[in-house]
Amino acid sequence: PRSYRITLLPGDGIGREVVSVAKDVLSLAGSFEGVKSNEKIHSIEFRFREVPIGGSALDSVGVPLPEETLTAAKESDAVLLGAIGGYKWDANEKHLKPETGLLQLRAGLGVFANLRPATVLSQLVDSSTLKKEVAEGVDIMVVRELTGGIYFGNPRGFGYNERGEDIGFNTEIYSVPEIDRIARVAFEVARKRRGKLCSVDKANVLEASMLWRKRVTALASEFPDIEISHMYVDNAAMQLIRNPKQFDTIVTNNIFGDILSDEASMLTGSIGMLPSASIAESGPGLFEPIHGSAPDIAGQDKANPLATVLSAAMLLRYGLGEEQAAKRIEAAVANTLNKGFRTGDIFSDGTTLVGCKRMGEEVLKSV
Amino acid sequence: PRSYRITLLPGDGIGREVVSVAKDVLSLAGSFEGVKSNEKIHSIEFRFREVPIGGSALDSVGVPLPEETLTAAKESDAVLLGAIGGYKWDANEKHLKPETGLLQLRAGLGVFANLRPATVLSQLVDSSTLKKEVAEGVDIMVVRELTGGIYFGNPRGFGYNERGEDIGFNTEIYSVPEIDRIARVAFEVARKRRGKLCSVDKANVLEASMLWRKRVTALASEFPDIEISHMYVDNAAMQLIRNPKQFDTIVTNNIFGDILSDEASMLTGSIGMLPSASIAESGPGLFEPIHGSAPDIAGQDKANPLATVLSAAMLLRYGLGEEQAAKRIEAAVANTLNKGFRTGDIFSDGTTLVGCKRMGEEVLKSV
């Protein structure tokens, strides 16, 4: 059998519960190709290794990204993360914040391309706060630059200005190679989708955005089959609400991508359903649900595990090239929703309310 | 009569049409306090001076903010702007962009506090793409810092990194006095509204945001009657769609305010209705609709003048302290909508479609 090493990073809050479900689904999706004298043929074999990150790493080891964790992640074929953060660590200094662990992991793995689908599933269209006719059929992929820009730019910090006043500052910065590689990923993604790419920037104000627009425009000639457009970030924030169906693939920088991908995901009304993939030039990718650690419902078997399950599908597709197994998971999720099973966040009248574990069991039945 | 000097900056595209309507409404709203032997009592007198800005200034004078314009604006009691920009100047270099003229004007006037209401009018609730029960009653005021942050931070520009690669960069920077003065404005605004203030930042990643949060938290003790909360910008972008009614007043930095105020405005479904006010520590304020110059419908008598008319009301309230005249304008707009008059952008079945001029005439009838 093909064999892969998977690093599991449950993290904080509901992370443990949802990763546990996704791990089982992943195993089963890989295991089944046929049956030979009562024995399953393991077409894909996974070796899992679980290591700490975020708040739980802070509690156990004192840092948000232990060296052991980064090494394990780097040595594996793909990384599946639950969620990080919680009130407990909110007041921590920067280098002791759970979030810092995640940023260090992204940088350490070099996962510069973050793919965030925002898809309104027909079974869940009523969960959206948008009118049905606006939400129906929305299918957007946000390609967010993840290891550059203002998140990582230097200089940054605290200091004094010429008037002796306390200041805080950060640097938004992009180089041509950084822009080019994320733009190429986005053009390729658009090509596998509906062939439309919208690049979002603030080129009417920011030099970093002017360079961004210039490079995306230049690269467009290499992708004549892709319909490229440019939009200012403020307008994009509006258009996502006015008419989200105008978008196919969106490419943008780290901070605009943070904001717009979350906005896009909320259009679906079911962020408990949305996965993400973060891809490097080489080496393992990082796969995680877009939702947070939801400390208020952690440990209560209430979390929706489907975003993490669908992240496992992305792991198979983008991380390991195992398209068939990816599809098996996605079909199992659709089937489970069709049967009417819902966790609390997507529950509506006439459906069957289940907890995190039970939802996992139902998906397993459909794999 | 009380007398004020008003600088009119029609700008580009539909700017001219909508400012022309707003000027007439402003005049009439000021003029009428009673009638004495067939003569109107001019309670407020306006002296208008029209000067160029943006693309039209580029075409006529060669710069987006002529000195004469800034001087006229500074010497007046309030400035009313239409809109700036257009395809024609989109490829211009930075210092020759219409937008640069607007940024120079904001900096020149020192209008650091930008107030952007996003109100769903009951007459127009159907224009929203949100479900009626979500949109109904939304009434948010975004207080955006307008003369600092990444829009104006130095260093900025183009250059090379240590690997010799071309780069573009900008600096996000805030000082304590800058944060304090915008936060104070926001607390005061919240006090006159429903007493809730949400400060939006990215303090889990950016130092500039950490300082922002620290100062807003410190100042909160001066406003014990205000319920203060903090939210990350990505979450705010989601919550605005999930449940906009949770917000009363929002305060945030320049770039996040640019994005979130546009997002909030689109929740109303009628950005042709939304005004804004930009206030300085002393000196004239700048009042403008939040919509753009809409070059595609410019000169066709199709524009909705109500956002500019309502900006004139904000000019009276926040710029001149003329609350009564401000209310007169707002009531006239409500009355005109109640009679069923609509421009194309807010038209719906059963209402009366009118052009920009006619809409202006109808408002005048109701003043």
Ligand SMILES: CC(C)[C@H](C(=O)O)[C@@H](O)C(=O)O
């Ligand atoms: C937790 C935080 C640092 C992170 C980010 O801003 O990138 C999160 O919001 C995300 O989008 O994955």
Ligand SMILES: CC(C)[C@H](C(=O)O)[C@@H](O)C(=O)O
């Ligand atoms: C035109 C542009 C420079 C401006 C801004 O970004 O501030 C506009 O989007 C606004 O919000 O008034």
